[in-house]
Amino acid sequence: MSQNDLPPHAHEHPRQKHGLIGKRLPLVDAWRKAAGQAVYTDDIHLPGELVGKILRSPHAHAKILSIDTSEALAMDGVHCTLIGKEAPNSFGVLPVSQDETALAVDKVIYLGENLAAVAADTEEIALEALSRIKVEYEVLDSFLDMEQSCREISDDLKIHSKVVGNTNIHKEVHQDFGDVDKAIAEAAWTKTQRFLMPGVTHAFTEPMCTLAWFNADERLTLWSAQQVPHYLQRALAKVLEMDMHRIRVVRPTVGGGFGGKSDPFPHEMVAALLSRKCKKPVRILFDREEVFYSNHGRHPSKIQMTLAIDKDHKISGMDLDCLIDGGASGSFGVVTTYYNGVLANGPYRLPNFRYHGRRVYSNRPPSGAMRGHGAVNTRFAYEVLIDEACADLGEDPRDFRLNNALEAYTKTINEFRITTNGVVECIERATEAAGWKDKFGKLPHGHGIGMACGFYISGSALPIHWDGIPQSTVHLKIDIDGGVTIHSLAAEIGQGSDTMLAQIVADVLGLPIHYCRVFSEDTDTAPLDLGSYSSRVTFMAGNAARMAAENMRKLLVAAAADLTGYPSEHFVMEEAQVVNATMPEVRVDYMEALKRAMKDCGALQSSGAYQAPPMGGKFKGAAAGLSPTYSFQSFVVELSVDPLTCKPKLHEIWAAHDCGRALNPLAVEAQIEGSVHMGLGQVLCESFDYNKANVLNPNFLDYRTLSPTETPAIHPILVETMDPEGPFGAKECGEGPLLPILPAVANALHDAIGIRFYEMPITADKIYRAVQKQKKLARRNLVQG
Amino acid sequence: MKSTGKRILKLSINGTVHECAAEPQALLLDVLRNELGLFGTKRGCDMGTCGCCNVLVDGQVQMSCLLLAHDMTGKEIETIEGLFDVGDPRGLHPLQRAWAEHGGSQCGFCTPGFVMTAKALLTEEPDPSEERIREALSGNVCRCTGYKKIVEAVQSAAAEIRS
């Protein structure tokens, strides 16, 4: 495969001199946010709105025998109550896993599940009303560990009806490429290792909030902190049995998502149902504990990996088994099950690969998609084992990775189409900046340096719903004020997608960025976009925006040609003028060209769309992990271990990321730095802890995200490979940079103290215990020696 | 459920005295948001562990989710809405400007709490070290930025205010 085999991309127009692409620009909403003026869902208030509150299940697994809401309903100030039987239609983000309901219908399947709801005048009344709802249960055996969910069970203990055989396994996947057994048998180095990762959650600062208003026009408007307004609109239509066009989803400013606001959620259904029932606006605002019950975070994982390295120190095979805990519902879990395996096919050549993946249902809060979806835990295992192999084989982990790096423009064994690939440059630049050669293996005991690489999709090539329509569409409108209105449904969740759209459109039209105003919050006005997940927005919505802007430019250039009599292909747009590139003195002011273009049709409109080209193999599950392009990373971490407490202290992090092209270096750095912070949390101190069925730490005191004092200096290194299909060469930067940080920390710990860790989080107590064991062994060896 | 009823109270917020009614157990955060429409102060964890609701009380940073509104009478409260700079076309305080220009906000939900905390710091220490900035901000949690650009924003604003 070569660069020439790629589908033709929009040809390069004559470029303006002072473009916006590659400029370090503040995000378009930065001033509003700094002023405290950004409007989040809980900042919107409607006249006469009610407080919605949800009663939650105190049991992990139980049949609901009866629910009596009469006493609650009789209270002054209570407008209505709601139970699951009133809205039994199931929904879910994936068409294959429609297993969530607004409220539990026949049985409850996790502690904290939504069970009944009330709408009342005040929070006090609503809470009191909840306490007056009487529920009778028949408690069932609960499934609280993954192996238990794999066992044979009777039908009544199945958490959902659609499972693998007579178990609570939700999804099982087998893939086998090449001859793994042979690779292992002939390996110069091989090891089988088990890894354990508890669940982690997004921990966005803005708790979920939703405001529903079913009004007298029989139209429902739902304001909700969402990453994917479109899927929410679909789910609402199904649950409420309403036409989709009568449902308007509005996404106000979102206080962080990271995957945790990308499913349609039961509480959103509940707010809508309550509002329809009592004909008033209803708000549901979660407290922090409720956010933990909603979860949909990273799956707890048990991973067993066998890695084989041949005599030339080439990776020759991998046998991978992942058992992941999906909790009580499907969510994105079928995708997660695949991703845990298939995303091991980069950034190294892997000629033989076998994968067995299982996702189980359990009576836990649901797992779902979280930044680095599906790739994080397997990446940890892979990069730690590589480091271990290097130590045994006496090879520098940097050189080993360089020797094994995938080429650009190649195909992996599972038929991923690899195009641009900056992994070699990432490795070289990160290790160079870190002073790797002078430090690795040479720092004093207790002080270490480690590295790891990463590989991630830049948008899923195949959409969740197979409608055959573009995955991203962008509309532009320019009216007499000259402002360019950008309509898109790509959700701005803080990652800067509005800025990206504005920057691309302004660049193509040669306008200062303030001419652009982005309307990306409203399903009534925006053309379809599949939303902000799977790191797809820059690539897909960015391409759509570019096409829309190019189509708009044609109208303006034609008007300039009309006014001046020169051929339109001579014109470029720059600095708010339409300029004849061959005779720069021939130019038309933007506003003048605009008026001319509007002469016959009024406001100008244009459209652009993106759909991923066909790709991938024909085998079962071939679609999983396909992406129009992939991002690559290599990180180096330097740290030390506190001699007293064994607390790891991070010193510096060098984070090289192949982003294709940095459309806005400030925003790309921001994504890298944020990813590093989140990954550090998982490897060092975050975990979803349980005591039997109860989440032990459903709060920000005990679910610990790193504070400013523990977060080290992060040096982002932007590697640009100019992706031929990305908008101006760009690819993703929001998720891939999370992957390498976790194994890089584990590898640096090994360099510091000579101990491997296979369980996350690697907390001080685990390090201390391992160090004590190491000391004891050393003493024994000394005595025996 | 027995309610002792709302009582009138006067709060001095951003230099203006507001009279409102609140129950004895009302929290400052609730009164700011629900009674006075000052939505810039955010509700993050509601338990004193995230800093999204930080405001200044007599110049000192405190958490409005753990302050009783009635205890705030006679004190000067400052919220994000009170920050401004007449010399700036956007009306923004140097900290707010620096926050925008240096990428201190991504989702922005933690921003008001961080900015208020930073303001208290710079009032007391015009030229803090990076370590001191991180320590002063250590009651605030940001899930987006990794703090680097936040620290840079504070350093830049400090330099501007000093000059």
Added chain:
Amino acid sequence: MILPTFELHQPSSLAELRAICTGLETTGESYDFMAGGTDVLPNYKNRINARSHVISLSKLEGCNTIAVDRIGALASLTDIARHPELGRHYPGLVEAAGQVSSPPLRNMGTLGGNLLLDTRCYYLNQSEFWRASKGYCMKADGDVCLVVPQKEICYATYSGDLAPVLLTLDATLHFHDIHGQDEAAERSVPIREFYALDGIQRFHKAPGELLTAISIPENARQLRTGYHKLRVRDTIEYPVMGVAMALSSKAGKIERLELAVTGAEAIPIHYGDLGFTGRQIDDGCADELRAALCSRVQTYRNVPFPPSYRKAMAGEFAGDLLMKLGD
């Protein structure tokens, strides 16, 4: 999260406070004093032992002055942490104050609040919903301990940072008793006699007694003090092990040693010298001290970090403090 309904009282003087308390006691109503509110209000939000009356001390005049020998109970933790004279004489005290929670909560929290901090436990510091689903524990609404299933004693962990330091300094607590003769009446209790080993009772303080100040004996100034705190992050969190040491030594020999521990049992524990007075301070001595303290400390599985690690850290901290504070 809304608070449960309560009546709020805001006395501005001790006389007013006495009148309010007496009135409430006459009608048999329960009340809590609230200083900074950073401990009381989260517990109230979780509906843990909330009372129908709260007496806020925010308007109370006095009780917040800081001197080297006497510190008002309403002095803020920030003011203590930054007090230069205290820092000169009792660096361990200002270190401990400077490590409580996070900067904004130190601005709100007080010395008195920290000393009287309620005990903490995974099974207790949860919402009403959580505790109901688990089954209530004996400290709030239930009758059995969920950490060590029995009915005799609550094992929740004492989590104040200042008490261990003040235990090593042999401080005295001063209370105003609203039932006393007059406003000047004061009950003084040595801090070493104040705490009572039970997570529910916690200390010997009668209802109506208001902690107004602590005093530190002058001879404590000869001691070198230090405090080490264990928590997962460097901020926000409570100590899950804290060791305070006060030491005087001469020619490398221990003259006086005071050790105290927080973040372990239901109260802060004063261990005294553990028999190390007179010992030469060296690595061997530090090792023995590590082992001695480690074997004495009791920890339970009810706060972050495993009990064995927290115990080990008690020893490590003591050994480290000895080597640091020894001359």
